[in-house]
Amino acid sequence: MPRFENIIAAIDGTGPTEQMVHTLLSLPAFAQCHVTLLHAVPSQTSAEEMRAAWQKGQELLAQTLQTFPPRPGLKISTQLVEGDPKVVVLQVAESLPNPLIVMGSRGRNRIMAILQNSVSQYVFQLASCPMLLVKDDAYVKYPSHVMVALNNSPAAQAAFATALDLVAGIPGAQIFLASVQLDADAQARDEVLDKAIATLKSRQISHRVFTAVGDPGTEIVRLAEESKADLLVMGSPDRRPSIARSIPDLDRLLGRSISDYVRVHIGCPVLMVRSAQD
Incomplete structure (x- = not known):
């Protein structure tokens, strides 16, 4: 059984997460992985705000998907989910076999991350699967x-x-x-x-x-x-x-x-x- 079967990329419009996923797919270890581009839309105070946030999420996922041109063997899908992003990421990871979570991180210390409700800090604490963290200002290189x-x-x-x-x-x-x-x-x-x-x-x-x-x-x-x-x-x-x-x-x-x-x-x-x- 392969070590990784699914890559879950938490897409929020910032950071080099997308670039990291491209790099992973170029590695033999991830060649057969299914990629899920995931974006969570937090609940809004009004229906109008929810529609706007949902549309923004759809556009973000569509733009990200376009950066992955079709090629033989590429298995990729998008998921747009309503809910708390940090909870949604964990739920999706728990539903898939042999997952790897890929997320951006702003590198906050633990107290600041908790006080500012950091998604990556929460997932880092609780995920039972491997998690790849990429700082927003990181330069992603081929991992030789x-x-x-x-x-x-x-x-x-x-x-x-x-x-x-x-x-x-x-x-x-x-x-x-x-x-x-x-x-x-x-x-x-x-x-x-x-x-x-x-x-x-x-x-x-x-x-x-x-x-x-x-x-x-x-x-x-x-x-x-x-x-x-x-x-x-x-x-x-x-x-x-x-x-x-x-x-x-x-x-x-x-x-x-x-x-x-x-x-x-x-x-x-x-x-x-x-x-x-x-």
Whole structure:
């Protein structure tokens, strides 16, 4: 079974989401994916406002669809749905097999994102499927150099497996292994790194290793920037439980989420991967 069967692109008229989808479709790993261009129209206070918002959504999806010229094998459709955008995106993702959500992100910190009702922040917290976040000012490049943030968590291992699939069939592709330790003498991370290197060698995939000691979020962002990675893939096991969907996650607001720090500060697109154990 393919890792990805459906790409859900949240279209809001801003950001490089559309460009990211074009790039994904050029990769062998996504060649057979069905693309859903999704736009949600929030409920309006009057019927007239609703008609205007609905028409604007129709025009936006039609314009976006025109940027995907017909070609053999391309499977693409549009969905215009009334409802809260952040809820609609999750509902559509849950209805499709093996989905990947692609969304733009303004890179707000967690408190500001919640206070300003950020769609990407909400979906990032709650999606059970992988999610690709692209900052509005990001320059989307062909992902020949993919960085993976390694550790021994199930989510990080799922991220590594996803990166292997992403680079499969890409001529000259390289995987950058990023290993960050809190303790310079830690051994567990070295074992994870050694195992990943062995896997890459067995598959004849070119790779480079980047190591650092310090705060994981800060160092991952630094390594991605210094290596000029085109895409960062990392595990993201931390998300609010379903029972808390309507309220801010105060524990994590006051704590330290590596994936949330990276989401805010990273320059390149970042693919957040969950594991089956999350």
